[in-house]
Amino acid sequence: xxxxxxxxxxxxxxxxxxxxxxxxxNWELYLFIAPAFLYFAIFxxxxxxxxxxxxxxxxxxxxxFGSDWVGFQHFERFFNSHYFWDLxxxxxxxxxxxxxxxxPLPIILALAFNEVRNGFFKKxxxxxxxxxxxxxxxxxxxxxxxxxxPSSGMIIRLIEMFGINAPxxxxxxxxxxxxxxxxxxxxxxxxxxxxxxxxxxAVDPQLHEAAIVDGASRFKRMLHINLPTIVPTITILxxxxxxxxxxxxxxxxxxxxxSLNMESSDVISTFVYRxxxxxxxxxxxxxxxxxxxxxxxxxxxxxxxxxxxxxxxxLW
Amino acid sequence: MxxxxxxxxxxxxxxxxxYLYLTVALVLVLxxxxxxxxxxxxxxxxxxxxxxxxxxxxxTLDGYKLVFDxxxxxxxxxxxxxxxxxxxxxxxxxxxxxxxxxxxxxxxGRNLFMGMFLVTMFFNGGLIPSYLLIKNLGLINTMGxxxxxxxxxxxxxxxxxxxxxxxxxxxxQEAAHxxxxxxxxxxxxxxxxxxxxxxxxxxxxxxxxxxxxYFPALIxxxxxxxxxxxxxxxxxxxxxxxxxxxxxxxxxxxIAEAMxxxxxxxxxxxxxxxxxxxxxxxxxYPFLQRYFVQGVMIGSVKG
Numbered sequence: 001x002x003x004x005x006x007x008x009x010x011x012x013x014x015x016x017x018x019x020x021x022x023x024x025x026n027w028e029l030y031l032f033i034a035p036a037f038l039y040f041a042i043f044x045x046x047x048x049x050x051x052x053x054x055x056x057x058x059x060x061x062x063x064x065f066g067s068d069w070v071g072f073q074h075f076e077r078f079f080n081s082h083y084f085w086d087l088x089x090x091x092x093x094x095x096x097x098x099x100x101x102x103x104p105l106p107i108i109l110a111l112a113f114n115e116v117r118n119g120f121f122k123k124x125x126x127x128x129x130x131x132x133x134x135x136x137x138x139x140x141x142x143x144x145x146x147x148x149x150p151s152s153g154m155i156i157r158l159i160e161m162f163g164i165n166a167p168x169x170x171x172x173x174x175x176x177x178x179x180x181x182x183x184x185x186x187x188x189x190x191x192x193x194x195x196x197x198x199x200x201x202a203v204d205p206q207l208h209e210a211a212i213v214d215g216a217s218r219f220k221r222m223l224h225i226n227l228p229t230i231v232p233t234i235t236i237l238x239x240x241x242x243x244x245x246x247x248x249x250x251x252x253x254x255x256x257x258x259s260l261n262m263e264s265s266d267v268i269s270t271f272v273y274r275x276x277x278x279x280x281x282x283x284x285x286x287x288x289x290x291x292x293x294x295x296x297x298x299x300x301x302x303x304x305x306x307x308x309x310x311x312x313x314x315l316w
Numbered sequence: 317m318x319x320x321x322x323x324x325x326x327x328x329x330x331x332x333x334x335y336l337y338l339t340v341a342l343v344l345v346l347x348x349x350x351x352x353x354x355x356x357x358x359x360x361x362x363x364x365x366x367x368x369x370x371x372x373x374x375x376t377l378d379g380y381k382l383v384f385d386x387x388x389x390x391x392x393x394x395x396x397x398x399x400x401x402x403x404x405x406x407x408x409x410x411x412x413x414x415x416x417x418x419x420x421x422x423x424x425g426r427n428l429f430m431g432m433f434l435v436t437m438f439f440n441g442g443l444i445p446s447y448l449l450i451k452n453l454g455l456i457n458t459m460g461x462x463x464x465x466x467x468x469x470x471x472x473x474x475x476x477x478x479x480x481x482x483x484x485x486x487x488x489q490e491a492a493h494x495x496x497x498x499x500x501x502x503x504x505x506x507x508x509x510x511x512x513x514x515x516x517x518x519x520x521x522x523x524x525x526x527x528x529x530y531f532p533a534l535i536x537x538x539x540x541x542x543x544x545x546x547x548x549x550x551x552x553x554x555x556x557x558x559x560x561x562x563x564x565x566x567x568x569x570x571i572a573e574a575m576x577x578x579x580x581x582x583x584x585x586x587x588x589x590x591x592x593x594x595x596x597x598x599x600x601y602p603f604l605q606r607y608f609v610q611g612v613m614i615g616s617v618k619g
Contacts, residue, residue: 023424028499029417033429036414039467040433046449047441053448064448109341115334125342127605132345134597136528138546139590142553143348146586149557152364154351190345191612198613218327243438250443251531255554269443276444277535289442297439 054287067283074287083271090177091267095245097181103241105185106192107234111222113193114200129190141255144183145170170256173264180256180265199233200226235313243300246292268292356380356587363587379588389589391541392548399544400526403463407522408515410468415476416503419484433470450536461536462544463526472521475614479514480507517611520604524597545593552589 049064054074056067078084109129116122135143147155148169159166169175207225216224250269257265268288276285300315308314323331350370355363359374367373383389418426440446446465455461484507492502508515530546537543591598 019424022422025493026420026423026499029420029423032413032417032499032503035410036433036468036473037429039410039464040436043446043449043465043467044436044440047445048439049441050445050448051441053445109338112334112337115331116338121335121338125338127602128342128349129345130605130608131349131601134524134528134601135594136530136546136549138528138530138549138553139594142549142557142586142590143352145554145557147348152366154348154366154369157366186345186348190341194609194612217324218330254531255550272443277447282444282448286442286444289444293439293442300438 051286051290053283054290056283058283058286060282070283074284075291077284078288078291083266086263087266087268087271090264091246091248091269094177094180094248094267097177098184098248099241099245101181102185102189102192103238105189107196107230109189110193110196110200110230111226113197114226115218115222126190126193129193131190132187133191135187137251137255140183140187141252144179144256148179170258171260173261176256176261176264180253184252195237196230196233199230203229231311232313235307235311236315239300239303239307239315242303244296245299246295352587352590356591360584379584379586380592382585383588383592386585388540388548388551389545389592392543392545393593395542396527396545399459399462400523402459403466403526404519404523406463406467407469407472408518411473411476411518411522412508412511412515413503414468415473416480416507418473418477419480420489433473437470447535456536457538457542459542462529462532465532466525466529469522472518475521475611476514476518478614479511484510513607513610514614516604517607517614520600520607521611527597549589549593552585557586 053064053067055069055071056064057070058064058067062068113122113126132140147153150156150166150168150171155169156166167175169179203226208221211221211225246268248267248269250267250273253265253267253270254273257270269292272285272289272292275281275288304315347370354368354370354372356379357375357377358368358372359376362368362373414429417423418430420426441449450456450461450465453460455464488506489502492506497505528546530544530550533542533544533547534550537547
């Protein structure tokens with residue numbers, strides 16, 4: 001079926017096309033994109049219109065447009081509050097921990113996968129390490145809480161087997177970030193390899209052959225052939241990750257947060273949730289959220305610029 | 317690969333370390349998963365005292381019995397199935413035609429549309445404006461609040477667009493136009509039947525995210541009978557446990573409620589409910605893994 005009627009095509013499509021004609025000819029394509037267009041316009045650009053309440057005193061009865069302007073009052077209140085630096089520190093430190101531990105691991109794992117012949121072992125390890133990606137946040141949080149339960153937790157008992165007194169991981173602020181980041185690594189490191197494996201499949205086998213002739217060891221070849229091949233992929237993902245430096249999500253933290261670990265578990269996004277939806281301070285928490293988005297956007301642009309200057313790879 | 321060459325000693329050592337590393341990774345990921353499976357069919361007295369550490373001990377199906385007898389879990393399960401099926405259908409109806417249109421180089425304005433979609437990946441209105449929008453649209457406490465705000469994802473549109481772009485031959489479209497076929501006909505009769513793999517990938521990506529989501533339900537639903545499974549799980553796995561572990565500390569209002577339910581749902585239920593809720597994905601996963609991986613790979617080509 002492929003390529004039917006190819007012979008007659010060449011002259012008909014290209015030359016006759018003024019833009020107007022193309023639009024008329026393809027009017028249905030606008031119909032095709034209409035649902036997506038409406039969706040993004042309403043559910044993504046709609047909330048952007050609502051951002052103005054960050055500079056207003058939003059009163060539901062007056063509506064978004066009708067509420068009174070107050071300038072930067074909410075921002076000032078946030079920056080001057082006693083919890084501002086704690087929130088910023090928690091958010092940044094969790095992000096950096098995630099970046100420092102969670103980012104290199106999939107790369108190392110992918111390089112390791114790449115050295116193993118396709119076979120039962122490789123397939124098993126891949127299937128198993130990909131699997132946690134599909135576990136829901138709630139189940140994941142449930143597993144963490146259950147395994148770390150001081151009275152009966154599996155991990156607690158493993159630690160005690162070595163004669164060490166296990167801390168109450170979820171009730172001690174000092175441990176929260178470690179628990180959060182390591183459980184995240186457990187869940188997503190395997191899945192994270194896929195994108196690198198795709199990039200690694202593009203390595204030119206001739207390079208390896210030449211290197212072998214020159215007497216390069218496997219490790220050397222991994223370091224000097226495989227790794228450089230995936231550097232563009234690494235760069236892109238690094239840009240995206242650093243661009244999200246204040247984007248520590250609330251979904252998992254909200255589930256693991258309790259009054260005892262709050263000191264180190266409260267991040268900007270969970271604060272926005274609490275002050276906005278639980279205490280209904282709409283304008284104030286919109287301002288906090290906006291601060292968060294703006295810092296992220298600036299970070300993304302900055303990191304992208306640096307990448308553009310120093311390497312060939314960048315997002316745009 | 318080029319393994320025909322004789323491996324030197326250090327290469328052998330390197331490979332051995334490599335296998336060791338992967339084996340450690342395998343055990344670290346696999347053990348907690350196996351532990352949950354075994355714990356779900358073991359007597360809780362062995363589980364809680366640590367006598368059950370890998371294989372089931374004191375075999376019992378009481379946990380599953382409690383799960384199946386719990387009307388809340390059943391109700392949540394039914395809700396989740398409905399939300400997942402309808403939500404995924406909506407996702408496909410929005411994503412596929414849009415992605416196809418964007419894959420056509422003769423579609424005037426496609427960069428404009430793509431740009432409009434891409435911006436939302438990096439900048440959004442935030443939690444509160446989104447909440448107010450849903451409220452103003454009158455969607456609070458309706459199924460619409462769970463499926464409309466996630467009707468499409470930019471990432472999936474890009475994946476599908478890349479697929480259409482690279483697998484549907486241009487000649488096909490040109491031939492169809494010469495035959496006087498409309499774009500609609502072309503899309504439904506020719507493009508979609510050729511695109512089953514990407515439809516599967518999309519349905520899976522979207523389906524899993526609906527199945528696993530809890531946050532929209534937490535903020536938009538106030539009627540418990542409409543709760544999806546993940547919200548019921550949250551009560552059983554998180555709220556109850558947390559309230560038991562943190563002595564008397566109240567986090568939010570639903571803690572108190574969870575305390576009341578505590579007696580009715582025994583600790584036995586925990587492991588069984590994890591299995592039951594993850595079962596559909598666990599069963600499908602080995603068969604569908606290929607498609608998931610394919611989806612990520614297609615996406616990364618253009619990423």
